[in-house]
Amino acid sequence: TTVSIIDSNITDSVYGGGNEGEVSGNTSVSVSNPNIDSNSESNPQVTNNIFGGGRSANVNGTTVTLSANAITKNVYGGGDQGEVTESTNIKISNSSISNNVYGGGNGADNVGNDGKIPGKIGANTNTTISQSTVTNVFGGGKGITAEVLGDTNVNLEEGAKISEDVYGGGDNGYVSGSTYVAFSSPTITRDAYAAGNGEKAVVYGDSHVYSEGTTTIGNNLYGGGNAAETGTNGTNDAVATVDIAGLSIRGNVYGGANSSQINGSTIINIGNEAIDTYYGEEKGYEQSLSV
DSSP: OEEEEESOEESSOEESSOBSOOOSSOEEEEEEOSOOOTTOTTOOEEEEEEESSOBSOOBSOEEEEEOSSOEEEEEESSOBSOOBSSOEEEEEESOEESSEEESSOBOOSSOOTTSOOTTOBSSOEEEEEESOEESEEESSOBSTTOOBSSOEEEEEOTTOEESSOEESSOBSOOBSSOEEEEEESOEESSOEESSOBSTTOOBSSOEEEEEETTOEESSOEESSOBSOOBSOTTTOOEEEEEEESEEEESSOEESSOBSSOBSEEEEEEESHHHHHHHHSSOOOOOOEEEO
């Protein structure tokens, strides 16, 4: 299914999928405006939320694209208590998100009686934001059942302004794979975490964060999560990696987590070594760390 909203105002929410009705294929949601004038009264707006998936309904894979002064409250790559079998993809540019962006879905407190896991993503999540304002960004989903079975990928590019925090993992939803967070000159007002937020937001693989260019972080940068573990206790083979090629930060850089643990080891690379580790080759960026 394809949903395109151009130059329109939706007073509730938008779903790429169905209402308690499965979509066996992929879904695509696009919100845009051919009139690039930011003062235009016809900027496309979705008053509540945008979901790549369905409402209590499953879909295969999802793509959500917001551009040209799109305005909304929350964006989910997944569904509203509906599963996504494959990966989710979010691309946001020149838009305003009053609340949060989730690479995953909106989950529930418990698994349903039918055994389905509301908000689950069966593969990876991919989120890219540039020239836009957002309150918080999560690579994963929201809620205990909003699990991601693959990896999460968060890319914040130049002009992305995050008024609170960034998390590579979920908001109390776990990630079975690893988390990858890359900053290329965004501005983050508070903290940035490579992993998740909350006790249930465990990242069972590794957690990675890479910063380059003129990235600015107002508080602290963590290789782990916020009150959320990375790795499995007992196995102790997870790696939390912080690579810095360019960063201005007013707080501290931590290889580990905030009020939680890394079940394994931590690595911090600064300068050329960070670039080589992330890209596998020299990229010629000016390396800097300003604290």
